[in-house]
Amino acid sequence: MKKTESFLTAPPQRAKYExxxxILKALAHPTRLFMVDQLARGGPRCVCELTEMVGADISTVSRHLALLKKEGLVAATKKGTMIYYQLRLPCVVNFLECLHSVLSSNIQDRLKLLS
Amino acid sequence: MKKTESFLTAPPQRAKYExxxxILKALAHPTRLFMVDQLARGGPRCVCELTEMVGADISTVSRHLALLKKEGLVAATKKGTMIYYQLRLPCVVNFLECLHSVLSSNIQDRLKLLS
DNA sequence: GACTTTTTTGGCTATTTGGCTAAATTTGCA
DNA sequence: TGCAAATTTAGCCAAATAGCCAAAAAAGTC
Structure with missing residues (x-):
């Protein structure tokens, strides 16, 4: 008798969700999310500009950007010794809006609990 | 002289991104994402049903659900000894579609590199 | 080639996360 | 009350993540 197929034992489906x-993991960090948001609003930025905006070590920022790039969220372009990163897919912006709506809905619900 | 304000030193802005x-972190796990997707497609499910679908230990599934609930992505309803979880905000579905588009765009780009 | 600027990588430590087992809760019912 | 079923919580360990500093690469200029 065959055991019921589950998410964890079905490799192709599992690979898809992994x-x-x-991709989500790459977005799920305050600094990376901030940078993505900046790129969405202000267009391409070089590592040094983003480093300035973020206020962390440049090596840290570089690592964050490498991860975003690895997951296909941003693309890099060389200009002299500088490297400009830009957002790769526009839908990420709506994404952020939905996220905002989750957040404000959470806050509203918590407000309701008080009254 | 005032130093330039940065993301990491501007508490309110930083708190927002955190x-x-x-919320993103709660979604950024294969099992949790799978469960959210199941809830989006098939409506509310109890912990035991989700446990069956996922194929992990029920305590693990319970923890995942607790995190999703904490971040406001799902809501829980008691029915007898069972607890049904349901998706709380519809926009998460579009969210998943965008995610898919990022993924397929990544794959297409990798294909292009071969030709 | 030597020097400068920008970015990435290696190495290390501290923290967080995810999973399991076992124990505790909660709810329903005899 | 006492037992069974569903769910959550606690405790523990292994693996992944994030940060910094220092060193290496990459590209431009003299």
Whole structure:
């Protein structure tokens, strides 16, 4: 008798969700999310500009950007010794809006609990 | 002389991105993403049903659900000894679609590199 | 080639996360 | 009350993540 197929034992389906989760993981960090948001609003920025905006060590910022790039969220372009990063897919912006709506809905619900 | 304000030194802005990243973090795990997707497609499910679908230990599934709930992505309803979880905000579905588009765009780009 | 600027990488430590087992809760029912 | 089923919580360990400093690469200029 065959045991019931589950998410964890179905490799192709599982691989799909692992890939999707990988993309989300790249976004799921305050600094990276901030940078993505900046790129969405202000267009391409070089590492040094982003470093200035973030206020962390440049090596840290570089690592964050490498991860975003690895997951296909940003693309890099060389200009002299500088490297400009830009957002790769526009839908990420709506994404952020939905996120905002989750957040404000959470806050509203918590407000309701008080009254 | 005032030093330039940065993301990391501007508490209110930073707190906002930390909150948003928290929501993303809750989604950024294969099992949790799978469960959210199941809830989006098939409506409310109890912990035991989700446990069956996922194929992990029920305590693990319970923890995942607790995190999703904490971040406001799902809501729980008691029915007898069972607890049904449901998706709280519809926009998360579009969210998943965008994610898919990032993924397929990544794959297409990798294909192009071969030709 | 030597020197400068920008970015990435290696190495290390501290923290967080994810999973399991086992124990505790909660709810329903005899 | 006492037992069974569903769910959550606690405790523990292994693996992944994030940060910094220092060193290496990459590109431009003299």
């Amino acid at each position: 890939a999707l989760a990988g | 909150a948003l990243a928290g």
